Amino acid sequence: xxxxxxxxxxxxxxxxxxxxxxxxxxxxxxxxxxxxxxxxxxxxxxxxxxxxxxxxxxxxxxxxxxxxxxxxxxxxxxxxxxxxxxxxxxxxxxxxxxxxxxxxxxxxxxxxxxxxxxxxxxxxxxxxxxxxxxxxxxxxxxxxxxxxxxxxxxxxxxxxxxxxxxxxxxxxxxxxxxxxxxxxxxxxxxxxxxxxxxxxxxxxxxxxxxxxxxxxxxxxxxxxxxxxxxxxxxxxxxxxxxxxxxxxxxxxxxxxxxxxxxxxx
Amino acid sequence: xxxxxxxxxxxxxxxxxxxxxxxxxxxxxxxxxxxxxxxxxxxxxxxxxxxxxxxxxxxxxxxxxxxxxxxxxxxxxxxxxxxxxxxxxxxxxxxxxxxxxxxxxxxxxxxxxxxxxxxxxxxxxxxxxxxxxxxxxxxxxxxxxxxxxxxxxxxxxxxxxxxxxxxxxxxxxxxxxxxxxxxxxxxxxxxxxxxxxxxxxxxxxxxxxxxxxxxxxxxxxxxxxxxxxxxxxxxxxxxxxxxxxxxxxxxxxxxxxxxxxxxxxxxxxxxxxxxxxxxxx
Numbered sequence: 001x002x003x004x005x006x007x008x009x010x011x012x013x014x015x016x017x018x019x020x021x022x023x024x025x026x027x028x029x030x031x032x033x034x035x036x037x038x039x040x041x042x043x044x045x046x047x048x049x050x051x052x053x054x055x056x057x058x059x060x061x062x063x064x065x066x067x068x069x070x071x072x073x074x075x076x077x078x079x080x081x082x083x084x085x086x087x088x089x090x091x092x093x094x095x096x097x098x099x100x101x102x103x104x105x106x107x108x109x110x111x112x113x114x115x116x117x118x119x120x121x122x123x124x125x126x127x128x129x130x131x132x133x134x135x136x137x138x139x140x141x142x143x144x145x146x147x148x149x150x151x152x153x154x155x156x157x158x159x160x161x162x163x164x165x166x167x168x169x170x171x172x173x174x175x176x177x178x179x180x181x182x183x184x185x186x187x188x189x190x191x192x193x194x195x196x197x198x199x200x201x202x203x204x205x206x207x208x209x210x211x212x213x214x215x216x217x218x219x220x221x222x223x224x225x226x227x228x229x230x231x232x233x234x235x236x237x238x239x240x241x242x243x244x245x246x247x248x249x250x251x252x253x254x255x256x257x258x259x260x261x262x263x264x265x
Numbered sequence: 266x267x268x269x270x271x272x273x274x275x276x277x278x279x280x281x282x283x284x285x286x287x288x289x290x291x292x293x294x295x296x297x298x299x300x301x302x303x304x305x306x307x308x309x310x311x312x313x314x315x316x317x318x319x320x321x322x323x324x325x326x327x328x329x330x331x332x333x334x335x336x337x338x339x340x341x342x343x344x345x346x347x348x349x350x351x352x353x354x355x356x357x358x359x360x361x362x363x364x365x366x367x368x369x370x371x372x373x374x375x376x377x378x379x380x381x382x383x384x385x386x387x388x389x390x391x392x393x394x395x396x397x398x399x400x401x402x403x404x405x406x407x408x409x410x411x412x413x414x415x416x417x418x419x420x421x422x423x424x425x426x427x428x429x430x431x432x433x434x435x436x437x438x439x440x441x442x443x444x445x446x447x448x449x450x451x452x453x454x455x456x457x458x459x460x461x462x463x464x465x466x467x468x469x470x471x472x473x474x475x476x477x478x479x480x481x482x483x484x485x486x487x488x489x490x491x492x493x494x495x496x497x498x499x500x501x502x503x504x505x506x507x508x509x510x511x512x513x514x515x516x517x518x519x520x521x522x523x524x525x526x527x528x529x530x531x532x533x534x535x536x537x538x539x540x541x542x543x544x545x546x
Contacts, residue, residue: 134364134365134368162364163362165364166361166362166363166364166404169404169406170358170405173406214359215358218356218359218360219359219360219362221323221354222352222360223362223372224323225321225347225350226347226362226372226420227347227348227373227376227424228372229344229376234375234376234378235374235375235378235379235380235381236375236381237367237368237371237374237375237381237384237385237388238368
């Protein structure tokens, strides 16, 4: 199940999109999510769809892989499409089955909403597919830096996030180990009614939590001994580099926004 | 020779208000000179780990004083002293802070505000020292235990420490990983004359040291060269420590009537003793 899910996964690569600075990608995705709502007719929705396909093309992620990975989303998409077709009553009747009438407005609305949905999901997925979690964290830390003035602990948040990301595989291994240990003692994790299965998870979670706390304590000691004193007076080893590519990326976003505003009705 | 670290009549108790509870560390004195390799041995609960925690200021002694590079350790110079001590802990996973090898090596440098250009240089050179340079961008879960410990050593080296402390750094590794880590430390001593303090209950590791401090029940039981310490023989076994393999082997051989001359701390000595033993008949 885990292998098929592509939400939040990172696929290393060397495409134009991969090489972009995480800051420009984050800003781009954030603004894109907003300007999607500017579209309200065929031309503007067509523009959005074409733009998204273009981005997928230069990110060198296979469309099949993307669509396959987003299967659960497609069900949701079909559902919204159907709701719109069945319940919007505008324009001419396209099809009359007696008990149900499909209107032109309904069809159009259904298609538009589906495009909006697809474009949003694809764009945000491309962000996580082409940016390593640690770069996203770095990008976020820099972008959120102004909020430090409001006394928000941005550095600490970013550090927490990067440590959490770093420990995911470690804790996964640990879970696996505990699972095998409990199975060797005869616990049945995979079968029976839901109630039994939930109960079987408890002897898995308790040792996992205990060890996670132990790890946290060790890590805190190690960090302190290595001179960690919070964000004050700290230099950064990871450097973000803003170059021409990022400027191009932002310019294309501005152009897209302008076109959307120009063509919207 | 300059003194790197000294304990003078240091005592520590985890519950100082209770007089009847045994102190974790009881009136311990010793010193470490520059370039030495000191091993602290003892079984669980002998006070080894408490001593390490006091060296890097995680705990403060209730009695006595600890000097690091001539300065008495206190709240004021704590961070300064920590930046001069490199530490490698027991669990390779729980001390890996960075997302990749190079980030982890840079962690202490970042904390101490080293400028970017110098950081890059130091990360490169210390990774090359421990022969982990080609793993620069690897994530920790793709490394073996021994490799992770070598990265931890590189992280400590990057700060140009005066003293490297190995807190049971090899106890969770397989024999191969242990060999890797110990070889790295031996090479470093040869190359840059690093001072090492290793806390261990692995006798083979203790044998590599110049001096051994033998702890029992929070007290320093004995101090001396490996020969002197392992000459204690049965006393060590009584306190829950093993003898080196070569020594046990020679003892058994002697019981069987093989005329061996010495105690034979290392395998090499034993082999030499064995092949010459017939001449002594």
